[in-house]
């Protein structure tokens with residue numbers, strides 16, 4: 001336990017020593033420089049200098065880590081990507097562990113979640129907010145709808161519309177065509193640590209005021225407050241949902257409010273046992289992983305640099321808020337969430353983040369070493 005705290009402390013103090021303003025300034029500066037860099041390089045060379053590419057691609061990401069990756073020792077930006085062989089083997093072993101029987105009954109939702117590019121024989125299972133804007137753009141490029149010259153002129157809002165219109169979903173093919181693609185194409189997915197993803201979704205859809213969040217507050221917030229607040233209130237706009245109420249909704253086995261793709265398990269959305277993915281990219285190593293996938297499916301691609309607009313994402317990292325928000329939950333709820341997302345942890349090789357382990361170890365009589373060594377907290381509920 002002491003070891004854990006030390007690790008955590010070291011990370012925190014390393015981050016604190018880098019002035020926050022500087023970290024926030026980095027993407028802005030890059031954004032301002034992007035047009036110039038663009039003129040100088042004119043494309044995203046495949047043998048570019050590592051530091052440069054990291055900065056440039058960072059500013060193109062659509063996650064909450066934008067701008068902090070370069071300074072954050074925790075983020076494995078420089079790590080070599082895990083090989084497809086490793087992922088195929090890992091998924092195979094763990095799917096067997098979960099009792100997957102080999103059936104290929106692809107649900108309609110699954111087929112709709114997968115984007116296909118026949119020219120490059122590639123398929124991508126789209127999970128919202130996990131590098132999805134970036135990948136929508138790349139697939140628009142691959143499909144030939146946009147060119148490297150004009151890809152960045154498509155604004156983020158338009159991307160959804162355009163990519164929905166121009167990108168092919170696996171659901172449009174016949175059964176035989178689907179099977180052929182599943183067997184022969186390069187298949188990949190991008191995922192994110194489940195606890196952090198959940199908090200990111202909550203903050204993004206219920207705490208801020210955007211067009212998207214007003215939809216979510218109306219569609220989910222109102223009902224969550226009505227059903228999971230101790231003294232039910234009715235708020236016509238669905239404002240003020242608490243994290244604990246959101247989690248109570250998720251954990252309700254008899255929940256009447258539908259799930260949503262922003263918090264549905266990756267397992268359900270992308271069926272990693274039925275679709276044998278060749279590669280799993282991670283938000284935590286998005287830069288090298290994106291790079292790797294591109295090198296696999298389209299080594300010739302010369303990619304444009306991000307536009308200024310891309311950079312307007314929140315500079316606050318979700319991981320900075322993990323402690324504050326998960327502390328609002330009971331230990332029991334944290335355990336239950338692990339159970340709920342257990343397949344995602346297992347199949348995508350995530351372990352429980354330090355922030356969560358530290359909370360669990362608070363006031364606890366259980367030995368944390370035991371929890372960690374087993375990477376299995378179910379027994380401690």
Ligand SMILES: *[C@@H]1O[C@H](CO)[C@@H](O)[C@H](O)[C@H]1NC(C)=O
Nearest residue numbers: 102103104105106107108109
């Ligand atoms: C395939 O899945 C659907 C929906 O989950 C189910 O209704 C159907 O019985 C399944 N078919 C087979 C052959 O397993």
Ligand SMILES: *[C@@H]1O[C@H](CO)[C@@H](O)[C@H](O)[C@H]1NC(C)=O
Nearest residue numbers: 144145146147149150151154
């Ligand atoms: C981008 O360029 C391609 C190829 O030159 C063209 O077909 C397409 O219409 C352009 N798209 C936009 C959004 O301007």
Ligand SMILES: *[C@@H]1O[C@H](CO)[C@@H](O)[C@H](O)[C@H]1NC(C)=O
Nearest residue numbers: 156157158209210211212214
């Ligand atoms: C939000 O919705 C309003 C009203 O529909 C619209 O005018 C505005 O452009 C939207 N903003 C964004 C960022 O989509």
Ligand SMILES: *[C@@H]1O[C@H](CO)[C@@H](O)[C@H](O)[C@H]1NC(C)=O
Nearest residue numbers: 020203207208314315316317
């Ligand atoms: C993000 O961080 C800045 C600076 O620390 C802070 O002023 C701002 O309120 C934060 N934004 C959110 C949405 O928490």
Ligand SMILES: *[C@@H]1O[C@H](CO)[C@@H](O)[C@H](O)[C@H]1NC(C)=O
Nearest residue numbers: 082083086348349350351375
């Ligand atoms: C998988 O997870 C384990 C345990 O956290 C870790 O030691 C290992 O490096 C991970 N492997 C890969 C390839 O990510």
Ligand SMILES: *[C@@H]1O[C@H](CO)[C@@H](O)[C@H](O)[C@H]1NC(C)=O
Nearest residue numbers: 327330331359360361362363
């Ligand atoms: C630990 O105890 C403190 C003081 O009673 C309390 O505020 C905190 O919520 C507890 N932590 C957990 C994880 O239960």
